[in-house]
Amino acid sequence: MTDDIRALTARLAEEPGSLAFLELAEALRRRGQLDAAYKVARGGLTRYPGLADAHDLMARVLSDQGDLAGAFDSWASALQLDPMRTSALKGIAFLYFKAGDPAAALAHLERALEVDPDDVSVRQAIGRVSGDVRRGGATASQTSEPPTGPTAFEPPESPPAPGPAAPVPQAPGPFDAVDGDRSGLLLVDAHGLRLAGRLRGADGDAAGDRVAAQLAGVSREAARATRLLGLGAWHAIAVESPDGHLVLTQASAETIVLAARDPSLPLGRVSMLADRAARSARTWLEAQG
Amino acid sequence: MTETQTALDRVTRVPGVRGALVIAAADGLVVAEQLMEDVDGQAVAALAGSLVLRLARTAESAGLGRPRFLHLRGDAGSVLAAPGADDLVLVAVVGPDANLGLARLELLEAAGRLA
Amino acid sequence: MKALEPWVVDPLETFLAESAARLTLLMTSSGQVVAQHGFSRSLDVMTAAALGAGIVASTEELARLTGAGRFEGLVHNGQRQSCLLAAFATPRGRWIGLVVFGPETSVGIVRLFFDQMVHQLVAAAPRELAPSAPMLAENFETELNASLKALFGR
Known part of the structure; x- marks a missing residue:
């Protein structure tokens, strides 16, 4: 177990009602511990059914687990709670694209771009999906390989988790200027x-x-x-x-x-x-x- | 005079003390109070109760045992707290020139008598 | 968090951040939901609003009968969650707040910041007169349904 996951686990154990589950589940997901991430996200959702972040998180976990229908429902719930949530719009667009419906994917991406015109990943995805729409719907589901490359349309990633802080150098340390015993x-x-x-x-x-x-x-x-x-x-x-x-x-x-x-x-x-x-x-x- | 009233009376007689309360820490509610007009008892009980519980958990995690005295120091005064029996905590709000040493001793003495 | 009127947003957001409340519902005494946080289904809001308004009406009547004036609030303590229900006066009429909170906070903290939110709402409320329709059962249901539609888009 890494330090950040250990610290987040301790924090969540101490304050089960806190929002630490968001960071913990995301950290577990990023490490590929999807079952553990699912359990943590599920627990958080039970406690915070009205939190759009929790539904968004669950959608990412389910998407990684391959449960695309479940991911769709979770992103839809996140959008219901927060219609301006670009990560959910991108997620749903990705699922439509995977399901062979580039027009619906494009509609969601365009909504995401309206919300955040500076999101470069949305512009790239629109470029990729627009091509499919013009070609009459050649989609990921109809090709043998998923789209790859720099303009490939991929599921949304969450922003970097806030903790842990930057690595602390071993020397010099923050308490070097303290005379005597520095333990404690x-x-x-x-x-x-x-x-x-x-x-x-x-x-x-x-x-x-x-x-x-x-x-x-x-x-x-x-x-x-x-x-x-x-x-x-x-x-x-x-x-x-x-x-x-x-x-x-x-x-x-x-x-x-x-x-x-x-x-x-x-x-x-x-x-x-x-x-x-x-x-x-x-x-x-x-x-x- | 009840033990609680005696405790509040002793603490508020210390120079610089602007008020004293007995609070239920877990609920953050006032049980008894003796305050100057400008001290908001409801706010003291809620905020001090929350801090006392958090710091008690911290001290126990550090292996130091249950706290018997806490001091939150601000620019313009302090909050002092001495946990007593059960969930009760004796709290004092003091000005910047208060005799902190005497206030601490009175709080520790009085908190031991809270039931 | 969702609110029907923009001036409610800041006071409610401050309250949510400071109190760590899990669910919050603000409604008029005639059942119109003004804002909600934490509810994911309109059915839950509808039930909570109806029950909350009913409980407040009952306790206020009880207070009147017993000469207690007005009760300031009602707290139900639970093992895992507790609930505060309190009515308060605003320039837009009498409103009701329903707050569900867990052991990560306390009734003292919730009450403290609830009172602060009430002060802020009173200060922020536009001064034009609120509609004064009688609180009849059919009005209650109509207003509740209208506000739910606005809050949940259904």
């Missing part, structure tokens, strides 16, 4: 993915991933709380527990730093450590561009 420091992005650092103990990386997954959206939630309560911008969150303390602080708009220490270190000192780690991470993030 984590840099986490807004999607709950661990960018760097690890927690203490043998299970450090896995625990770090679990904790990072819990922190998805925490920055937004903290900002919302301080804003609505008239407390301005948020700076830090400190948590004191029987077996240790942790402090969260922002390194950038999209990332937070977590510092965790055992309870022998006073909470105030953990806050100072978190501030230093955040400054160090900020410098590192700026250097990454």
Whole structure:
């Protein structure tokens, strides 16, 4: 299992009601794990029957599985919920093309082009399908080979998944400027993915991933709380527990730093450590561009 | 005076504290409150309850156990929270010049008495 | 999310983003569905609108009989999903909100941002007078069907 799928799985397990299923199912589909992708997409659809993204996702999975009728129904549902959804228009056009109806395919592609005139793939597909229409309907289903080549008409691909973030170089690291023990420091992005650092103990990386997954959206939630309560911008969150303390602080708009220490270190000192780690991470993030 | 009222009274006597509440964290609802006029109890309960639950999950994932004190620090003040028995949490909203150390001690002491 | 009138969109989108509600239905007390999020079938909207309007009418009558004035809202807590049903005044007349939410959020959060949405709707509503047809059973069904057709294109 890759890190991104593991992190997304952890996130979905922790927050079954979240929309993480969209990213997870798409990541599984892209890896060719179609049965797993189908199960995740099915679960998400059950929970969010009114979400056009979920129907669109299911259509892509079914299309990859070869269930073209099922894919058609799913794209039709996505369109019913969101008539401007170009991915669904392209998907249905692709299925009409495969079924030997280039005129219907062309009609859907033209609708997609009206919605997004800058979509180059739609223009290419229109060029390809128009030729078939002019030739009187020679279609993919009537040829022995599916269309290939640079102007071939292919099913729509989803946009790149938002996570995981760019690979993190091993050295220098975001906490290099922090003196002393750097374990127990984590840099986490807004999607709950661990960018760097690890927690203490043998299970450090896995625990770090679990904790990072819990922190998805925490920055937004903290900002919302301080804003609505008239407390301005948020700076830090400190948590004191029987077996240790942790402090969260922002390194950038999209990332937070977590510092965790055992309870022998006073909470105030953990806050100072978190501030230093955040400054160090900020410098590192700026250097990454 | 009930234990809850005593708890709220002790916390609100700390300099800089603008209000204290007992909330049901899972529902994000007010159980009891003692607030200055400009503090919205419904908003504090909802927002603090949500953050407390999320941070409790985070602390437990990190192997630190159930939190006993939380502090959200903003430009113009802070929210302090001390989970008590069951789902109850004692919450204080404090200004930027509050005595945080004293407020923390009072919250920890009072939260231990919540039933 | 779909709304019959454009000025409803921003307040409702903010509410959906902040509250993490799974399903939301806004309707007039005469059954016209103003906006919906999360419903995939018009039949579900029709049933929910009819039941919601009926429950609000019953509880408001109960409040009147018991001298309680008006109830602010009604929450049904479930194991997997809960439901908030609340009526509120707008410049376009009395509206009803029905919100279904799960354990990823809380009744406090939903209520907080529901109230915020109500304020925003009141501020955004065009001030021209709403039609004041009596709330008869036949009007209810006619208006409901008309709004469903507009929302679902059926």
